[in-house]
Amino acid sequence: MWKIMIITGLIFLIMGILMFLMEKVKLFPLPGDIIIRKKSFVIIIPITSMIIFSLILTLILNLIFRR
Numbered sequence: 001m002w003k004i005m006i007i008t009g010l011i012f013l014i015m016g017i018l019m020f021l022m023e024k025v026k027l028f029p030l031p032g033d034i035i036i037r038k039k040s041f042v043i044i045i046p047i048t049s050m051i052i053f054s055l056i057l058t059l060i061l062n063l064i065f066r067r
Contacts, residue, residue, distance in 0.1 A: 007064065011057070011060075015053075029044070029046065029049070030046075030048040030049055030052070031048060032047050032048030032051075033045065033046045033047060033048050033049055034046075034047060
């Protein structure tokens with residue numbers, strides 16, 4: 001149980017660092033990400049970003065938990 005919690009925490013830490021770095025590099029928004037800007041609010045729906053993130057996370061977890 002503790003191993004899963006530690007790995008989950010490390011994944012969230014790495015995700016946070018990557019999001020911080022990607023914001024500085026200006027790789028986003030990708031084509032396919034939906035951004036709606038109105039006078040009083042902004043809605044961001046990062047469809048392409050979520051698909052890419054999901055693929056990368058799946059690959060990493062498969063490498064970690066491969067038996």
